Amino acid sequence: MRISTLRLGRMLRKELRQLLRDPKSKRLVFGAPLLQLFLFSYAANTDVRDTRTFLVDHDHTAESRLLVDALTASGHFRIAGRSDRPADLTRALDSGRALVGIEIPAGFARDLRAGRGAKVQVIVDGTNSNTATVAQGYAARMVQEFGLDVAAAAGSSPAGGVELRSRAWYNPDLVSRVYNVPAVVGMILILMALLLTALAVVREREIGTLDQLVVTPITPVELILGKTIPAVLIALADLVLVTTVAILWFDIPLRGSALALLLASLVYIFAGVAVGLLISTISRTQQEAFMVMFLFFVPTIVLSGLMYPVHTMPEFFQVITLGNPMRHFLEIVRGIFLKGVGVRDLWVQYLAITAVTGLALSAAVWRFRRTFA
Amino acid sequence: MMRLDAVRLWAVARKEWLQLRRDPRSMALAFLLPVLMLVLFGYAITWDIRDLRLGLVDHDGTQSSRALADAFEASGFFRIVERLEQPRDADGLLDRGQLAAVLVIPPGFARDLAAGRRAPVQLLLDGADANTATIAQSYADAIVARYSLDVVLQGRRLVLPVQPEVRIWYNPTLESRHMIVPGLIAVIMSIIAAMLTSLTIAREWERGTMEQLAATPVHRLELILGKLLPYLLIGLFDVAMTTVLGMLIFGVPLRGDVLQLAAATTLFLTGALGLGIFISAMFRSQLLAMQAAMVATYLPALILSGFIFEISGMPAVLRAVTYVVPARYFIGVTRGIFLKAAGFEALWVHGVSMIIFATVGLALATLSFRKEIAR
Secondary structure, eight states: OOOOHHHHHHHHHHHHHHHHSSHHHHHHHHHHHHHHHHHHHHHOOOOOOSEEEEEEESSOSHHHHHHHHHHHHTSSEEEEEEESOHHHHHHHHHTTSOSEEEEEOTTHHHHHHHTSOEEEEEEEETTSHHHHHHHHHHHHHHHHHHHHHHHHHHTOSOOOOEEEEEEEESSTTOOHHHHHHHHHHHHHHHHHHHHHHHTHHHHHHHHTOHHHHHHSSOOHHHHHHHHHHHHHHHHHHHHHHHHHHHHHTSOOOOOSOHHHHHHHHHHHHHHHHHHHHHHHHHOSSHHHHHHHHHHHHHHHHHTTTSSSOGGGSOHHHHHHHTTOHHHHHHHHHHIIIIIOOOTTTTHHHHHHHHHHHHHHHHHHHHHHHHHHO | OOOOOHHHHHHHHHHHHHHHHTOHHHHHHHHHHHHHHHHIIIIIOOOOOOSEEEEEEESSOSHHHHHHHHHHHHTSSEEEEEEOSSGGGHHHHHHTTSOSEEEEEOTTHHHHHHHTOOEEEEEEEETTSHHHHHHHHHHHHHHHHHHHHHHHHTTOOOOOSEEEEEEEESOTTOOHHHHHHHHHHHHHHHHHHHHHHTTHHHHHHHHTOHHHHHHSSOOHHHHHHHHHHHHHHHHHHHHHHHHHHHHHHHOOOOOSOHHHHHHHHHHHHHHHHHHHHHHHHHSOSHHHHHHHHIIIIIHHHHHSSSSSSOGGGSOHHHHHHHTTOHHHHHHHHHHHHHHSOOOHHHHHHHHHHHHHHHHHHHHHHHHHHHHHHHO
């Protein structure tokens, strides 16, 4: 089939103009990705810091205050309220004003000095199981350490024991952001590719301009290119924009090669565009296309490893993730950004994402041709 | 101000309902989406980290060092898959993600322990995944602390100077599902509301039926309420369905008052649907309205509501922003009623916020509509 560059050029101009004509549209195409990047990068962290803690101190001694200081000095807990009545603690946890409650009973300092094993009650709101697991660990350890320090100062504690020194590679401070930001790039790219193409054909059909297009001398291949190239271009522009912000603003190190990143992104964007076109050709209304797109988007995100690690999923879902282009793309971007590895170490992922994209593209082209036959 | 007329309101609602019924595929999707999300979030997501792949470098090779390694295995959190000669050997394995952590026991470990000196051991973690690494680190800390205490005490009984008594309320077994399902209701509602209504006005503009609608003798509040009613029913049905499935399949307890849950849901849905109509009227194209709806409703509900990411861990600016995210309050309500058996007494702030949200949503929808007709 021959492609007329003149007709394709006209088509591209029409599509780009339609996309960017409205200033609101321009803002959304470039503003929304930035907004997502900032939101995810700042908000989506699982670091347990400044946890709102409610304190009931029945003891009111220097020792009980020292214990509280030890907890807050760690930065993991922040006293959000205090009272003498245990009922207030219950209410604070019930309403969600506090996530952790600490109750120090009367006689705490006396028991501590006498070496009788002073008790402290730590109550954790288990609603957020993830935070609760980490917070209870921190609290228990810090209370124990406080006790050992007091005992050691009094000379009554046995010396020795094992000391664990942890060191994290690639991300020494264990900041979630370093892990999340490269992955958010993956989310933004597929969302842009999907959004821009999912409505491309169905909109013309709903407004009734599709028949006009069909009677022009344009061929299906030119039409498909005219619909996809603008989306690919905009997604690539978003890639450059978002990566630049990630490196300059968020200080995420790009340890690997930019070329390897570009190559993976291009293949990945085509996967999104292909699925978008497919949705556009099977839907009858824009609303339907929107919903089908969402039906695809949600599993793509959930089963990608963006927020929830793939290795903890049940095996059945782990197998499904193999068909998810985003899962492979995230492994590639994270590898390139954090570990500085390239195509040589990640060839399996490159191969997998190319295979998935190839499949989606052939399905889209086949369906598109049927629509215009 | 015209008086609200039930007949006219009903007529608009019927028209919208007929239009919805003529698009059965969209309707099917409105029911399919919640089920899909429930299954995905309920089954696929757990943070219950077990069997982390651990590499072991044991330079000591004594009974004590083996006992420490056994303690790691016995915990169930770690599985020793690789025994290495040198810490350097771990490089490639960590690079390719084949190991999550490496435990290094230096020579002289047993000697130091016996002499009552502090014996250091090292844990190298793949920090790329900060979340997994943090949890792995806290597990390792606990295992080593326990081992250490056993060694120091050598069977003697010693009272710990301070004994923390940790209790977990509301979700004692710390199951992710109990956290996910009630929160998911709020997220699903935000999405459904945005998807259903964000296109309703934009569609009338694109198809050219807006002028007809404007010319009919219907008050704009009647029009908005009439357009909302069918979607409200769909949304309420979705919530009921999600609740029942969550209880039956995932065993999530519903400890509080169902009526209060229904009331809060109705208020939240009204606000979210109103917001959707407002967005729809602002952007006259369906493409733009759809994108804006995603940004304005779905993203905040997912990220800024405390659904997964704890609000206290966010920077101060974002913490301030979360106060105007309605989903934040609604998730407080669903989790409160489901898990804490909380009632109005504990949740009145949330309840009032829901009322404000519903009012603002309706007002925005109604006002934006007048502007459109006048233009």
